[in-house]
Amino acid sequence: MKLRTSPVFVEGPMPLIAPAVMFLSLFFLVPLGYVVWMSLSQPVIGLQNFGRLLNSSLFASVLYSTFKTALLVTLLSLLFAYPLAYAAANGSKRFATFLLTVVALSFWTSYLVRTYAWMVILGNQGPVTALLSWLGWDPAPKILFTTFSATLAMTHALIPFMTMSLFAVMKRIDPLYVRAAENLGAHPLRAFVSVYLPLSAPGIVNGCTLVFITCLGFYVMPVLLGSPRDQMIAGIIGDQIEQTLDFGLGSAISIVLLALTLAVYAVYNRFFGLDRLWAGGDR
Amino acid sequence: MNVWIRSLAILIAAFVAAPMFIVIPMSFSSAASLAFPPPGYTLQNYVNFFSDPNWTQPLTNSLLIGLGTVCMTMLVAVPASFALVRHVFIGRTVFNLLIMLPMIVPTIVMAIGYYIYFGQLRLVQSYLGVILAHSCIALPMSTLILTAALKGFDRSVERAAMNLGASPFTTFRLITFPILRPAFTVAGLFAFIASFDEAVIGLFISGRDKATLPRQMFNAVRQEADPTISAASSFLFLLVLAGVCIWLAPQLVRRRTRLLGQTDGNGAAQPAAATS
Numbered sequence: 001m002k003l004r005t006s007p008v009f010v011e012g013p014m015p016l017i018a019p020a021v022m023f024l025s026l027f028f029l030v031p032l033g034y035v036v037w038m039s040l041s042q043p044v045i046g047l048q049n050f051g052r053l054l055n056s057s058l059f060a061s062v063l064y065s066t067f068k069t070a071l072l073v074t075l076l077s078l079l080f081a082y083p084l085a086y087a088a089a090n091g092s093k094r095f096a097t098f099l100l101t102v103v104a105l106s107f108w109t110s111y112l113v114r115t116y117a118w119m120v121i122l123g124n125q126g127p128v129t130a131l132l133s134w135l136g137w138d139p140a141p142k143i144l145f146t147t148f149s150a151t152l153a154m155t156h157a158l159i160p161f162m163t164m165s166l167f168a169v170m171k172r173i174d175p176l177y178v179r180a181a182e183n184l185g186a187h188p189l190r191a192f193v194s195v196y197l198p199l200s201a202p203g204i205v206n207g208c209t210l211v212f213i214t215c216l217g218f219y220v221m222p223v224l225l226g227s228p229r230d231q232m233i234a235g236i237i238g239d240q241i242e243q244t245l246d247f248g249l250g251s252a253i254s255i256v257l258l259a260l261t262l263a264v265y266a267v268y269n270r271f272f273g274l275d276r277l278w279a280g281g282d283r
Numbered sequence: 284m285n286v287w288i289r290s291l292a293i294l295i296a297a298f299v300a301a302p303m304f305i306v307i308p309m310s311f312s313s314a315a316s317l318a319f320p321p322p323g324y325t326l327q328n329y330v331n332f333f334s335d336p337n338w339t340q341p342l343t344n345s346l347l348i349g350l351g352t353v354c355m356t357m358l359v360a361v362p363a364s365f366a367l368v369r370h371v372f373i374g375r376t377v378f379n380l381l382i383m384l385p386m387i388v389p390t391i392v393m394a395i396g397y398y399i400y401f402g403q404l405r406l407v408q409s410y411l412g413v414i415l416a417h418s419c420i421a422l423p424m425s426t427l428i429l430t431a432a433l434k435g436f437d438r439s440v441e442r443a444a445m446n447l448g449a450s451p452f453t454t455f456r457l458i459t460f461p462i463l464r465p466a467f468t469v470a471g472l473f474a475f476i477a478s479f480d481e482a483v484i485g486l487f488i489s490g491r492d493k494a495t496l497p498r499q500m501f502n503a504v505r506q507e508a509d510p511t512i513s514a515a516s517s518f519l520f521l522l523v524l525a526g527v528c529i530w531l532a533p534q535l536v537r538r539r540t541r542l543l544g545q546t547d548g549n550g551a552a553q554p555a556a557a558t559s
Contacts, residue, residue, distance in 0.1 A: 012370075012372075013366040013369075013370035013372045015362070016362040016363065016365050016366035016370070017362070017363065017366045017372070017378060018362075019358060019359050019362050019363070020359045020360075020362065020363040020366075020378070020381070020382060020422075021378070021381070023359045023418070023419075024359075024381055024382070024384070024385075024419065024422070027415045027416070027418070027419055028384065028385055028393075028419045030400060031393065031396030031397050031399070031400040031401075032388065032392070032393070032396050034396050034399045034400045035392060035395055035396040035399070038395075038399060080295050080298070080299075081295075083288060083291045083292050083295060084292050084295045084296065084299075086288065086292070087288055087289060087291075087292030088292070091289065091292075095289070095292075097531070097534060098296070099292060099296055101527055101531055102296040102299050102300045103296075103299065104527050104530075105299075105300060105303070105523060105524065105527050106299045106300065106303065108476070108523045108526065108527065109303055109519070109520055109523050110480045110482075110497065110500075110519050111480070111482060112482060112497055112500040112501060112504065112516070113303065113306060113500075113516040113519050113520050114302070114303060115504055116306060116500070116504055116512055116513070116516045117302045117303050117305050117306050117516070118302065119317055119504060119507075120305050120306070120309055120317050120319050121302055121305055121319070123317045123319075125316060125317055125318040125319065126317065126318075126319050127305075127319055127320075156298070156299065156302065159295075159299055160299070188285075216389065217389025217390065217391055217392070219390065219391045219482075219483045220482050220483065220501065223505075224501070224504050224505060234389065234391040237391050237392070237394075237395060238391065238394075238487075240395075241394070241395055241398055241487055242487075247395070247398075247399060250395050251395060251399075254389075254391070254392040254395050254396075255392075257389055257391070257392060258388060258389065258392050261387065261388070261389055262387070265387060274380075274383075275379075
């Protein structure tokens with residue numbers, strides 16, 4: 001008797017692949033192609049949109065501040081997330097459940113809810129301003145709508161991403177390695193620095209890559225909480241769509257953002273392989 | 284573990300959790316401004332949220348768009364994940380990369396693309412346009428969840444069913460689907476949440492009368508005029524809080540039974556441990 005080996009509906013994979021290929025071509029690749037085409041054809045065919053960006057000192061400063069903010073948010077969220085992930089991976093099961101619940105709570109809460117929360121907390125009628133003026137800082141400094149408030153909110157929003165990337169790797173580190181180092185006479189700090197830290201490095205790289213890339217293209221929080229004079233790149237793309245209606249320039253800026261993002265992915269892929277990036281970061 | 288690390292972790296956890304809880308007292312505030320602590324308390328914000336069409340319409344829109352996104356995403360993600368796990372074919376790596384691409388390309392880039400493309404197709408300010416765009420966004424994560432589940436699937440049960448004479452369709456309906464149902468549910472849930480929480484594309488292409496809830500919230504935050512945003516935020520946050528508690532509850536119950544099992548002696552502890 002002949003065994004039927006392909007149990008689902010069909011013999012070849014073509015009918016299984018076709019829906020995704022058709023769907024993504026029509027509703028993802030074509031609109032993406034439109035962005036490329038618009039950047040090269042609006043208002044006239046040529047590279048003049050990119051020329052304008054290249055000569056614009058404003059765009060250079062936006063790029064600079066986007067990179068600076070993304071880097072700062074990445075480092076800060078690593079600083080906050082590392083102890084959190086460490087405690088969750090090495091603590092008792094109850095403690096770990098508690099910490100991961102807190103992370104999940106933040107992770108699943110909409111960016112807009114968190115943005116609104118920060119507007120209340122940092123606003124000029126909010127608790128932070130009240131605390132500062134109570135401490136005698138008068139008049140209290142303007143905190144909301146500054147680069148500081150946007151950086152703080154983005155760091156807070158991305159700590160869960162970082163924690164999950166770190167935790168996924170730390171959970172698999174055998175505690176025997178650190179114990180062995182300590183048995184051989186290493187100070188706990190030394191054992192951490194020369195044994196645990198290198199073993200957790202893949203998680204650090206994954207988390208930093210994900211957070212940095214997310215931050216490069218972040219729209220909601222920088223626009224709503226940041227300084228209008230110190231925008232990030234996604235914000236000025238939005239301005240082109242909403243205010244100046246300059247789709248050629250908006251598309252060209254989008255292509256720059258896309259190229260930067262792809263460059264980060266390419267570097268990651270070159271050294272670590274892309275499939276590992278999401279494998280650990282189980283949402 | 285070191286008490287210092289424990290305390291540090293608790294402090295950081297407080298920093299992660301605490302800011303969001305401020306939306307709960309704010310939602311009962313009687314002031315139109317962002318004053319905290321609120322000068323007085325009222326339920327008016329919730330009344331507005333559930334009765335003002337400026338808010339009920341976006342909520343309904345977001346629910347409908349979310350459900351549409353789930354259907355659309357699953358129609359594409361399920362076959363794709365079967366192809367990725369069960370077949371070796373030329374261009375498999377490229378296919379995998381294509382599926383993951385929406386996660387790589389920044390959403391704001393796609394927003395401008397959809398704005399132009401759907402403008403030409405007359406899909407701006409339509410449910411269908413938002414659903415199609417959100418399905419692209421949801422596809423990578425849903426496919427990842429499905430492929431992960433499929434990799435752990437024991438195909439011998441399918442072969443057994445077919446050997447006993449079941450057709451491929453019957454096998455899928457009676458064997459494959461029931462076994463994979465949890466993964467289907469999770470993948471669908473992810474697609475729904477990806478759509479329900481998506482702000483950027485919704486902001487640019489949903490338009491006024493098909494506005495999604497995130498779009499309405501974005502505008503309310505930007506204009507700082509409508510205090511109903513506090514009730515919307517609190518509602519969404521409480522929903523997540525409830526979801527996390529429901530997810531947590533079985534784990535707590537399991538631990539309780541295990542503890543009870545241990546006091547009963549070894550014989551009772553065994554089955555309790557086996558279920559965990």
